[in-house]
Amino acid sequence: MDNPVSPRDAASSPDGANSSSRAGAPNGASAPVGADARAVGEVLLEIQGVETYYGPLRALSDVSLTVTEGTVTVILGSNGAGKSTLLGTIMGVLDGQPQCGTITFGGERIDGMATEKIVRTGISYVPEGRRVFPELSVRENLAVGAYTVRDRQSTRRTLDRVYDYFPLLADRQTQPAGTLSGGEQQMLAIGRALMNGPRLLLLDEPSLGLAPILVRQVFDIISQICDEGVTVLLVEQNARMALKVADDGVVLENGELVVSGTAQELADNDEVEELYMGTASTTSELGTAPYSSEQGARHDVDQES
Amino acid sequence: MLAQVIAGGLSAGSIYALVALALVITYKTTEVPNFAQGEMAMVSAFVAYILMTDYQTGFFVAFSVALVFAFVLGIGFEAVILRRVRNPTHLSVLVVTLGFQLALFGLAGWKWGAEQRQFPFPVSANEVIRVGDVSVSTLGVATILISVVLMVGVFAFFRFTKLGVAMQATQQDSMAARINGVPTRRVVGLTFGISSVIGAVAALLMAPVITLDTTLMWDPLLKGFAAAVLGGLNTPVGAVLGGYLLGLVENLFGAYISVEFKSAVAFLMIILVLCFRPSGLFGRHRTRKV
Ligand SMILES: Nc1ncnc2c1ncn2[C@@H]1O[C@H](COP(=O)(O)OP(=O)(O)OP(=O)(O)O)[C@@H](O)[C@H]1O
Ligand SMILES: [Mg+2]
Numbered sequence: 402m403d404n405p406v407s408p409r410d411a412a413s414s415p416d417g418a419n420s421s422s423r424a425g426a427p428n429g430a431s432a433p434v435g436a437d438a439r440a441v442g443e444v445l446l447e448i449q450g451v452e453t454y455y456g457p458l459r460a461l462s463d464v465s466l467t468v469t470e471g472t473v474t475v476i477l478g479s480n481g482a483g484k485s486t487l488l489g490t491i492m493g494v495l496d497g498q499p500q501c502g503t504i505t506f507g508g509e510r511i512d513g514m515a516t517e518k519i520v521r522t523g524i525s526y527v528p529e530g531r532r533v534f535p536e537l538s539v540r541e542n543l544a545v546g547a548y549t550v551r552d553r554q555s556t557r558r559t560l561d562r563v564y565d566y567f568p569l570l571a572d573r574q575t576q577p578a579g580t581l582s583g584g585e586q587q588m589l590a591i592g593r594a595l596m597n598g599p600r601l602l603l604l605d606e607p608s609l610g611l612a613p614i615l616v617r618q619v620f621d622i623i624s625q626i627c628d629e630g631v632t633v634l635l636v637e638q639n640a641r642m643a644l645k646v647a648d649d650g651v652v653l654e655n656g657e658l659v660v661s662g663t664a665q666e667l668a669d670n671d672e673v674e675e676l677y678m679g680t681a682s683t684t685s686e687l688g689t690a691p692y693s694s695e696q697g698a699r700h701d702v703d704q705e706s
Numbered sequence: 707m708l709a710q711v712i713a714g715g716l717s718a719g720s721i722y723a724l725v726a727l728a729l730v731i732t733y734k735t736t737e738v739p740n741f742a743q744g745e746m747a748m749v750s751a752f753v754a755y756i757l758m759t760d761y762q763t764g765f766f767v768a769f770s771v772a773l774v775f776a777f778v779l780g781i782g783f784e785a786v787i788l789r790r791v792r793n794p795t796h797l798s799v800l801v802v803t804l805g806f807q808l809a810l811f812g813l814a815g816w817k818w819g820a821e822q823r824q825f826p827f828p829v830s831a832n833e834v835i836r837v838g839d840v841s842v843s844t845l846g847v848a849t850i851l852i853s854v855v856l857m858v859g860v861f862a863f864f865r866f867t868k869l870g871v872a873m874q875a876t877q878q879d880s881m882a883a884r885i886n887g888v889p890t891r892r893v894v895g896l897t898f899g900i901s902s903v904i905g906a907v908a909a910l911l912m913a914p915v916i917t918l919d920t921t922l923m924w925d926p927l928l929k930g931f932a933a934a935v936l937g938g939l940n941t942p943v944g945a946v947l948g949g950y951l952l953g954l955v956e957n958l959f960g961a962y963i964s965v966e967f968k969s970a971v972a973f974l975m976i977i978l979v980l981c982f983r984p985s986g987l988f989g990r991h992r993t994r995k996v
Contacts, residue, residue: 492885520887532882534875545875548868549887597887 442470445632446491446601451502451512453483453490453656460486461499461656468601468649473623473633475643478653484636485529487653488603491634492526493519506601521549525599529606531590535579539570542578542589546596556596563592566622584611587619595626602626604635608642620646644668709840711961712954717846719953720853724908725923725930726937726945727857731901733939734877735894738799742783744927745810746902747909748920750776751825752818754910755918758826765828769910773903780902781895788898789891814920827914849911856907857946860900864942873897925969929956932972936979938989947988 446468453461460483468474478484489495491504493516504512511519520526525546534542543563547556564571567588573581578589587607594602607623608616616639624646627633637643644650652660660670725743732740754772757763763771787806791798829844864870876883876893884890905923912926929952937948952972960968979987 494881494885515889516884517887517889520885526885528882528885532879532885534878534882536878537871537874541871541874544868544871545883545886545888548872593886 442472442632444468445470445507446634447503447505448487448491449503449505451487451490451499451504453486453495453498454500455486455495459656461490464502464653464656464658466651466658466661468632468634470600470632471627471630472648473627473635473646475640475647475650476634476636476653477640477643477650482653483656484653485605486656488526488528488605488634488636491519491603492516492524494526494528517549520597523598523600524603525594525597525601526603527590527594527605527607529609531583531586533578533581533586533589533593536577538575539578539581539589540574542593543570543596546593549597555598559596559598563595566595566625567592584615587611591619591622595631599631601632601634604633606636606638608637608639616642707961709838710842711957713840713842713846715954715957716950717842717849717953718957719950720849721908721912721926721949722929722933722952723857723946723949724853724904724911725926726934726949727860727942728901728904728908729930729934730939730942730945731860731904732898733934734942735897736788736794736799738796738803739931739934739939740898740901741800741803741927742806742810743803743901743905743930744923745807745814746776746779746783747905748923749810749814750779750902750906751909751913751918751922752814755823755825755913759823765826772910773906776902776906777899780898780900783902784895784898789894811920818920820919822917822919825913825918831915845911845914849915852907852911856904860904861942869893869896929972932976934986935976936987938986941986941989944986944988948986951987 444467446466448464448466451461451464452459464483464487466474476484476487486495490499491511493511493514499512502512503510506519506522506524509522511522511524514522534545537545543560544556547559550556550559569585570589570592573585578586581589587610591604591607594604604623607619611619620642623633623635627646635643635647649663650661650666651658660672662670725747728743728747729739732743750772753775754768757768757771758765783806788794788799788802791802827845829848831843831845833844834841835844835847864874872883872888873893873896875886876888876890877897880890880894883893908926908930909923913922916922930949933949933952934945935948936952937944937946939945952975955975956968956971959971983989
């Protein structure tokens with residue numbers, strides 16, 4: 402039932418060596434990943450040559466990507482580009498996928514692993530469409546999020562943190578999740594994903610359908626989560642907002658990774674600007690990289706053991 | 707007289723409630739009623755019978771072994787048969803449960819014939835307990851007590867244990883449960899195991915009332931299904947209330963109006979409920995997940 406490797410322990414297995422083997426920049430990549438001075442952490446997630454199919458349809462072709470510990474990485478791309486497919490592939494929710502390639506998390510191969518095992522290695526996932534449990538209360542939804550955590554005390558602490566992030570949820574603990582508003586459900590989905598103290602959080606369009614003020618709030622929380630030591634891989638349509646929060650970014654197009662670089666490089670990229678931020682964008686707005694990550698002690702969200 | 711009829715209704719209702727609960731637990735997982743539920747329970751009752759008659763075990767040993775058997779049968783049915791259905795649609799799952807029902811019924815008929823057997827039970831259906839001018843058979847009292855204890859236990863499990871809540875989560879959205887680390891396959895198997903045990907308890911309480919033969923659970927299954935529809939297929943509590951309501955109405959109708967049409971009442975009630983409250987008396991309308 403239990404994965405012998407506790408998520409925390411696997412954390413610091415020195416596997417930085419992997420990053421150097423990341424040969425061959427993906428098709429048409431304009432900038433190599435990792436050129437950035439800010440990327441001081443180790444490679445936490447490494448995806449190499451991944452291909453995912455829906456029946457005969459190839460949704461991802463030869464995608465390679467690395468995510469550095471302690472950073473926010475954003476995946477941009479138009480509708481149907483394969484962004485959600487990439488997150489689903491990492492999480493192992495697509496049967497028999499990826500058909501090619503490897504996915505390594507904290508030095509451990511996770512491609513082909515059962516989803517519930519992948520969760521135990523320390524990855525949490527907020528899927529497209531929130532997917533809260535409609536008939537369970539807010540509190541029960543969060544309890545399911547902590548399914549893999551044995552220690553009740555740490556669950557208690559994490560719960561308090563989640564309620565700190567989302568005070569709205571604290572007021573609605575006994576309300577069935579199905580009766581929450583869309584925005585509240587989104588917060589619940591994020592909160593639920595934090596409940597098992599993940600090292601890597603996958604977020605699929607967290608700002609979708611939220612009022613502008615809530616979008617800002619959600620992004621604030623994302624960078625706060627990252628500051629507390631959780632690495633974030635984020636799919637977003639709201640490129641401008643996402644690039645403000647992100648350290649690194651990639652662009653997917655028709656299942657291929659066409660651009661990858663630092664958030665700054667992506668923001669400065671004319672094509673990216675035109676396609677994903679609209680022409681009205683002013684680069685100066687993106688001039689500073691906020692929320693630069695520090696590698697201090699950041700275990701607040703995790704369960705301490 | 708009235709109190710008497712009500713007592714009878716409650717003990718019949720207990721059986722319906724158990725069967726309804728068993729059906730609803732798996733219905734919430736597959737969205738299809740398990741038509742093999744009745745025969746799975748009947749076979750479990752035969753296991754107890756054989757232990758008691760051929761192997762001379764005591765009742766409690768037989769009862770316990772039968773429940774373990776039912777548990778394994780439920781898990782096995784899910785793991786070996788249901789899970790094999792590729793790209794399951796409601797119809798294909800339905801056909802599989804019907805197929806399993808026929809297979810079990812055929813097997814039971816071949817092995818045990820059509821003979822009606824007296825099912826030994828520690829308390830008798832003929833012995834009565836008198837409270838004032840109400841007299842209830844000890845078996846009736848035992849049925850009500852055992853059912854209530856079991857159902858309270860099941861509800862507490864679903865409500866208050868981590869596994870129970872995870873089981874509900876799996877019923878509502880299995881992919882979402884999986885990404886939270888719930889081993890959904892095992893959980894679904896367990897759901898069928900629990901459901902089968904509840905059904906088996908109903909059969910073990912039913913067998914001494916009538917006699918044990920292979921058609922033991924036909925009537926209870928139909929009534930249990932009716933009760934579940936009545937109360938709401940999606941609400942375990944509703945289904946249980948539906949079971950008691952059905953038992954009461956049926957007995958009242960039989961006592962004051964017509965014994966011949968007693969059984970038809972169940973279906974009259976279903977039709978009325980489906981016309982006016984399609985999600986059941988206690989069910990809530992809910993938007994289906996996609
Ligand atoms: N279950 C499926 N079966 C078949 N094809 C699918 C399935 N899911 C996605 N696809 C296809 O795979 C491609 C990538 O889909 P995906 O959902 O990953 O896109 P996306 O980048 O997340 O788009 P969006 O921004 O609209 O969410 C699309 O062409 C889509 O039609
Ligand atoms: Mg998507």
